[in-house]
Amino acid sequence: MAKVLVVTSGKGGVGKTTSTAALGAALAQSGQSVVVIDFDVGLRNLDLVLGAERRVVYDLINVVQGEAKLSQALIRDKRVETLSLLAASQTRDKDALTEEGVGRIIAELREKFDWVICDSPAGIERGAALAMRFADVAVVVTNPEVSSVRDSDRIIGLLDSKTLRAENGERMEKHLLITRFDPAREMRGEMLKTEDVLEILSIPLLGVIPESEEVLRASNVGSPVTLNAPTSAPGRAYMDAAKRLKGEVVAMTVPTERRAGLFSKIFRRAA
Amino acid sequence: MNLLSFFQRRRGSAPIARDRLQMLLAHERAALGQRDLVAVLREEILAVIAKHVRVDQDKVRVKMDRRNAISTLEVDIEIETGTGQTRLALAG
Ligand SMILES: Nc1ncnc2c1ncn2[C@@H]1O[C@H](COP(=O)(O)OP(=O)(O)OP(=O)(O)O)[C@@H](O)[C@H]1O
Ligand SMILES: [Mg+2]
DSSP states (O other): OOEEEEEEOSSTTSSHHHHHHHHHHHHHHTTOOEEEEEOOTTSOOHHHHTTOGGGOOSOHHHHHTTSSOHHHHOEEOSSOTTEEEEOOOSSSOGGGOOHHHHHHHHHHHHHHOSEEEEEOOSSSSHHHHHHHHTOSEEEEEEOSSHHHHHHHHHHHHHHTTSSHHHHTTOOOEEEEEEEEEOHHHHHTTSSOOHHHHHHHHOSOEEEEEEOOHHHHHHHHHTOOHHHHOTTSHHHHHHHHHHHHHTTOOOOOEEEOSSSTTOEEEOOOSOO | OOHHHHHHHHHOSHHHHHHHHHHHHHHHHHHTOSTTHHHHHHHHHHHHHHTTSEEEEEEEEEEEEEOSSOEEEEEEEEEEOSSSEEEEEEEO
16 A cells, blocks of 8 residues: 655654655665655756756646646656656746645545655645645654754644644654754764654654765765665665665664765664 | 853754744634634544444534534434444534
């Protein structure tokens, strides 16, 4: 049965689009069929991170408005054939996204894919609300920093009250993904500790993605980090997170780059 | 630099960030209304029932309906018994 997953955060620039691309690609690399949807109308970026920017003909709003069929708008990845993209519109108004239209498209995608991953825009307005509306699972992307943690807390509240699942009294599965983590700064007490963020937000940990140049390099060349540098620290961390999403138990480690091959164990507990 | 800020500098500023967040969020959650009361109830009700019978996480529905005069809490759980499935529904 298909799972609809929203990647959300409240705060902007914390790594939602990077994480959508990396988790989507990692799940697809493991043989699952995956579609990633960009909900950031007017500020689309997922196409660029996936290197598909020149192949976008129709987008989410075209499909919502009935101007294109879903099959015409889906862009299949050239490297991983089980990965597809539904791009956001760059020119249209975000009010063109209707709840009814998004619901219809997600229902249709559920029939075709194992995973439907929605890349939420920042904020808590219409785009973010619709990205989470039909989700079964949420990945809350958080940087170990005060304003990001506060916004994540707000988003968790919305996931538990404004999603269809919450309204129907069903469980909304939520996972915390800490990104742009810098172990040296955590050690020096300059950055919130992972345990503190976990304690404050109290949702299970999906993974810790280190701050890394590999992420920038991957987006420069338009390839998710799990494809472009699967053995790099962020590549491995995203691969592990994708396994946990599938329900596999993987020991929680923060891969580091400084000493290749050495994993610094911070948590025994699996998410 | 006074002595306090000297020690804070040595410990790093992260513990201050944690304390400020804890205070702030306790406040904000209260102000926004019991943030996920239904989610909390769901987990706890499930834990109690799971002590005695096997239940599937996804077969539990907890619904809260808030009206002016009365609020209702609806709990609907499918329980696996040896012979088949039983449904437990509570409303109040
Ligand atoms: N682990 C990381 N290491 C280094 N840079 C990172 C990491 N994660 C994300 N970034 C960088 O941070 C920036 C923002 O990332 P991204 O676009 O994924 O965030 P976002 O949450 O989708 O932003 P928005 O809210 O604007 O949609 C990008 O330049 C990205 O390359
Ligand atoms: Mg983004």
